[in-house]
Amino acid sequence: MDLSLAIYVLAFFPTTFALDNGLMKTPPMGWLAWERFRCDIDCRHDPKNCISERLFMDMADRLAEDGWRELGYVYINIDDCWSSMERDKEGRLQPDPQRFPGGIPKLARYIHDRGLKLGIYGDLGTHTCGGYPGTTLDKIHTDAQTFADWGVDMLKLDGCYSNSTEQEQGYPLMSKALNATGRLIAYSCSWPAYQGGLPPNVNYTQLGEICNLWRNYDDIEDSWDSVLSIVDWFSDNQDLLQPAAGPGRWNDPDMLIIGDFGLSLEQSRSQMALWAIMAAPLFMSNDLRTLSNDARAILQNKVLIGINQDPMGVQGRRLLKEKTRIEVFWRPLSDSASTLVFFSRRSDMPYRYRSSLGKLGYKAGNYKVYDVFTGKTMPALTDTTNFTVSINPSGVVMWFLSPTKLWGREGEHPSLLHNHVEEIVHPILL
């Protein structure tokens, strides 16, 4: 791979126009109901887990009280199956009265009072994927205004039950409609996922102008196979996808399933590391009420979050796919820093991978290396120093690197210090 070419391409990022709402200059973080709670509407038998205002209030409490909000996890996002099966007399969407008896504005207040933001779900089409009322073209302005009136801060617009012509009209129209409400509402578009995710069917320049983030590919499932299929698809198509991302406009490989049932701890670390490489939105879909300490430690790793949230907002790439089934990923960060992820696709035992920074495209120089999961700073490397990393099966070793000259006396790198965390938490929209 020609790394200089990649960097040359990266230099053109800022010229693309982003959605003009000023939101999500770094990838959004928060919690989204779908993967873990799906369309469970059986509140009689499963009151704690059904899609209801109680579930979202529970999760808001956890984000606010368990240290998530301070790290940037501020969105509480409703997904499908929240609404009544009928619009109201004025043609507006309304929540299911049994499951959301207080209504959405009250839930929004509950969430805002805790310094968090509320996301909601709609579907461009006759019905949502779960069969609830959809947003047909003639309803776009009504629904945008309803969400704004309710105090919603983000909309995920799915694409079931619409054709490509309707999507071509509808997704830009909703963007304008949201802007027209005067409320800052972040906009997540499922459009590309319905069009195969790739040019020429998908116009990423246009998407960057109308959406803050977009789902490119299949829904994640609670399995390692699902994570791998997503990582493979995004990596195989990185030349087309990587230039689309930047501050305010993000590729979305879908939710974090860390803390659910299907990933080992190694695999959980791998998802978190690879999502940071991809500058991916970090929406957890898990049960924050019962999360294990191990899962929490991975999701709350400050340096890892700082890397994901790097203000330069350049998406990383897979550099190498070795025959040994080791893969190396890289992402450039601000202040000449970078991150490397050494990823093992093996299923036997820890593999000792030997390389040097020079072989991975780094320029001549001295680099300080911090191991993101062990928390250890390692001896400085030159570009020609041979090193060996031991990578566990389905696991990663993740490094934060920077030219030695940039490190201060306290051993802290500027990129690690001025990460976004303070900025994103305080100026909350109410």
Add this chain to the structure above:
Amino acid sequence: MDLSLAIYVLAFFPTTFALDNGLMKTPPMGWLAWERFRCDIDCRHDPKNCISERLFMDMADRLAEDGWRELGYVYINIDDCWSSMERDKEGRLQPDPQRFPGGIPKLARYIHDRGLKLGIYGDLGTHTCGGYPGTTLDKIHTDAQTFADWGVDMLKLDGCYSNSTEQEQGYPLMSKALNATGRLIAYSCSWPAYQGGLPPNVNYTQLGEICNLWRNYDDIEDSWDSVLSIVDWFSDNQDLLQPAAGPGRWNDPDMLIIGDFGLSLEQSRSQMALWAIMAAPLFMSNDLRTLSNDARAILQNKVLIGINQDPMGVQGRRLLKEKTRIEVFWRPLSDSASTLVFFSRRSDMPYRYRSSLGKLGYKAGNYKVYDVFTGKTMPALTDTTNFTVSINPSGVVMWFLSPTKLWGREGEHPSLLHNHVEEIVHPILL
């Protein structure tokens, strides 16, 4: 499925002849190096993990000191890559002198001194799978005598680099040769795995007469996919495989990978539960020095071990494969007890599965139910009571059941009391 037919078939089990060494009346338990440590012979760079006497002494210490031995985990088994590349002047196998400087007899004493047993590995063929000296037909008596002289308690005989004719001669010959040494050496045969694992290529009646256990299918890898492929193969072929098993002769679906890198906790519980259903040998291949408490709790679950080790020794079966991707497994146990495993192949969210014991083939009556992983005794069920179990994605719910009339006043069932644990630990061969 006709359950009465299955029980009818089961009644004929005791008529098959087992290998005449009196060993392994219940499935063997212990630790085996292969899956976790493979053919790592790089003791210079990886002294703690390379195949060496130190590794086996470390693991023996852990089995003896961390509560494993008392639960029945008594075998410490060497796998491939232990030997020198050359036989000695007398034509005998010899261990690698750098990695086993004390020799095998000293290692055997170390292991016996701790109340444990030593297993070793050979290969019927010109070379082992890892390229070390194999046991050709003319070497069978020499090698059997060498192992006996060394104080070895078990032999796994692999089948790389031999053809089916040689295997047909060699596997029975080694059985006789082991018997002829006068030392009780348990015998694990990889033969069926090299012949597709199924009749007519494999004669399970003969295997039961010459081997204590046998590998039927592919090697396990450190991944959930690998566990699933094994469970599927054994279940798809259960009508052929189940009758082969019984006291002293066991199908071996390969090692437990619980505590390694590839399984989530749910998946770890599932492997342990399904291995108990299959009356499988419980050879852990993990690093007992660094095992997590969660993995340890699963591997040391006493009731689960008691079920695996049920003295009746009847292998269980998959009863149902639902369209919902729920599967139900069942194994009959002594004293009219039984175990049920409800297994979810889903990757979305916990699934509420509804059934009754009658639907699962249970006779009319009252049954007491103990949940093996939660440790809770549940309200008694009749065969017609409808129940609902919530099964996590890639997880199990495992029940121990018995007719209510058999439970004593102290709430203990006889099958749970007289499990094998005491019997297997005390009469250790030295």
